[in-house]
């Protein structure tokens with residue numbers, strides 16, 4: 069089709085752009101727990117989030133326990149398969165939801181280790197432009213607020229698109245989420261639901277923007293290619 073032709077039909081991809089879906093496929097969120105503990109409240113919070121999704125959204129949890137300790141020698145010799153897998157998952161997702169515990173007023177070293185890996189090699193930062201939200205849970209009264217603040221600072225340095233409202237900081241988590249990930253506290257449920265809506269909207273907007281940009285460029289590229297022949 070040339071630029072000058074008019075039409076009254078759209079293909080599936082264009083329709084998805086107009087209706088705001090991510091290319092006619094479900095919007096995918098990658099959940100990352102900063103705790104490796106089997107009965108982690110933060111993994112449970114991700115599970116709780118997955119129960120609040122609309123049918124057109126999926127959440128998959130990536131376990132960071134197989135990621136080796138970062139070592140630049142290792143990076144330069146053979147980039148670990150586990151890290152390649154992690155990077156692929158991040159890049160293939162529309163958004164990230166990171167749930168972190170607080171360890172000594174910061175976020176866990178295992179999470180920083182995984183983030184450092186995924187930011188490498190230089191120039192191939194997997195977090196670039198990724199819509200991301202950070203949530204936290206703790207049995208204590210502060211809910212991981214200090215951990216969240218520090219983690220957000222690091223993620224901003226990696227040029228993510230950070231969704232900060234509403235803040236989801238789950239204090240006394242043992243009273244608010246049951247063992248199956250059911251949310252017992254109405255405020256926690258409402259805030260988590262709204263935060264998910266906000267990252268999904270940003271993810272869809274980002275995809276729509278990129279697709280629209282690509283569609284707009286198509287005739288220009290085709291024209292340039294024709295002129296080169």
Ligand code: FNR
Nearest residue numbers: 103105108109110111169170171172173206208212
């Ligand atoms: C903690 N915990 C903790 N809690 C908190 O609110 N502020 C803190 O500074 C710390 N510091 C801290 C250090 C270390 C080394 C551990 C192991 C724990 C308690 C922590 O929030 C609690 O164990 C959570 O249950 C951990 O999260 P998961 O594993 O349940 O997701």
